[in-house]
Amino acid sequence: MKTSNRLQRSLIRHYIFFFITIALIAAFSLFVLNAQMVNYFREASGPVKSEEAEVMGGPTATPGVNSEQHEQEKVKVFYGMALKTLLLFLALFAIIVYAFGRWTASRVTTPLRSIADGIRSIARGHYHERLNFQASYELAQIQDDFNEMAARLEQIEKEKRELEESKQRMLMDISHDLKTPMTTLRGYIEAMEAGLVDSEERRAQILSMISNKASLMLELIDGIFELSKLDSPEYPFDVQTSDITEFTRAIAAEYYEVFEEHKFYFHYDIPDREIWIPFNATWLYRAVSNILSNALKYNPPGTTVGLKLAAAGNGVEIHLSDDGVGIPEAIKGTVFDAFVRGDLARTSDGGTGLGLAIAKQVIEKHGGTITLTTNGQTTFVLFLPEEM
Ligand code: ADP
Numbered sequence: 001m002k003t004s005n006r007l008q009r010s011l012i013r014h015y016i017f018f019f020i021t022i023a024l025i026a027a028f029s030l031f032v033l034n035a036q037m038v039n040y041f042r043e044a045s046g047p048v049k050s051e052e053a054e055v056m057g058g059p060t061a062t063p064g065v066n067s068e069q070h071e072q073e074k075v076k077v078f079y080g081m082a083l084k085t086l087l088l089f090l091a092l093f094a095i096i097v098y099a100f101g102r103w104t105a106s107r108v109t110t111p112l113r114s115i116a117d118g119i120r121s122i123a124r125g126h127y128h129e130r131l132n133f134q135a136s137y138e139l140a141q142i143q144d145d146f147n148e149m150a151a152r153l154e155q156i157e158k159e160k161r162e163l164e165e166s167k168q169r170m171l172m173d174i175s176h177d178l179k180t181p182m183t184t185l186r187g188y189i190e191a192m193e194a195g196l197v198d199s200e201e202r203r204a205q206i207l208s209m210i211s212n213k214a215s216l217m218l219e220l221i222d223g224i225f226e227l228s229k230l231d232s233p234e235y236p237f238d239v240q241t242s243d244i245t246e247f248t249r250a251i252a253a254e255y256y257e258v259f260e261e262h263k264f265y266f267h268y269d270i271p272d273r274e275i276w277i278p279f280n281a282t283w284l285y286r287a288v289s290n291i292l293s294n295a296l297k298y299n300p301p302g303t304t305v306g307l308k309l310a311a312a313g314n315g316v317e318i319h320l321s322d323d324g325v326g327i328p329e330a331i332k333g334t335v336f337d338a339f340v341r342g343d344l345a346r347t348s349d350g351g352t353g354l355g356l357a358i359a360k361q362v363i364e365k366h367g368g369t370i371t372l373t374t375n376g377q378t379t380f381v382l383f384l385p386e387e388m
Helices: 005-059 063-123 138-193 200-231 244-261 279-296 341-349 355-365
Strands: 238-241 263-267 278-279 305-314 315-322 369-373 378-385
Touching: 005 063, 005 138, 005 378, 063 138, 138 200, 138 369, 200 355, 238 244, 244 263, 244 305, 278 341, 278 378, 279 305, 279 355, 279 378, 355 369, 355 378
Parallel strands: 263 305
Antiparallel strands: 238 278, 305 315, 315 378, 369 378
16 A cells, blocks of 8 residues: 555545444434334324224214324324434434544644644744654654654754854964964064164074964965865865876875985885776875874874875775874864864974864865874874775
């Protein structure tokens, strides 16, 4: 049986039941009327016979008048019985109509009223509203669908609120991160303007600090711009299917020298065979180099850094690891969020807190995932699917 017709069929069944009940009441009423009449005629036949005897035996008898009176009497009695039967029928009919009305209300009207109330609540933005009535067939289905819709709307509303909160927080972080170096810059400039910097050596030192602060601010602005581009659905994120092993080898070659220069150990493990997958080389380079630069930035010389590329499932994995100081415990859970920085990055002007957030966005734009494991060493695993 098709579920879309079940309520309709149930209603038709109940209407048939209703009409059969009415027909039975009518039949019962007729039966009562008939029984009354049979009874009456049986009782009436006695006196008629005695009247007949009277007519035959006595001279004063007037049979024509008696039988006319008798007929009138019978008609009167018949109408009286018919009226009583009609009243009985109407009483039973009223009871059935009332019971059927109650049943219809409980089966259809009450759920419909609940649904209307629920829709009104949702329209007013009360997304926590859920329906909870007893019903079967399509009405139960509507109730389930309504509750599912309300749950989704509630979830969307929650996400919207969280997004607004995170944007608000981000704006506060940006203004804070720009204000702090700006204030320092203004201090240096005012000191120079007031002639407080007398030696050339000190002047050169201050200019270098001003330049560093300005670079950090530019880095921050660039990072914010990159993040907002990646965040925008309109931003064209072009990918090309290329050999990822060649791409990774080029990065490894570039970083090999950098790590060597800073007395780090660098190992890489890249397969010889070609692996062709779709990726955006510019952005993927940005993601991988953010992580490798962090390994260099936050760890002392002597740290071992690893880069490994391997086919995994229906894609590839890039493992970037180091055995250095490790991600600070306090930020392990939020390290991929924008503006999250460890104390070292905070105090040394060393970072913007955007590097890993950008890396995450880039990998997710590829339809992949980025994960962090910290057992013994810090490892970021970047998974890129072979099909986007
Ligand atoms: P930034 O480096 O600009 O501060 P990131 O998002 O790149 O921002 O990194 C967030 C924080 O994670 C850093 O401030 C640092 O404390 C920590 N971190 C990242 N990579 C490493 C690493 N390889 N070793 C230790 N700490 C790290």
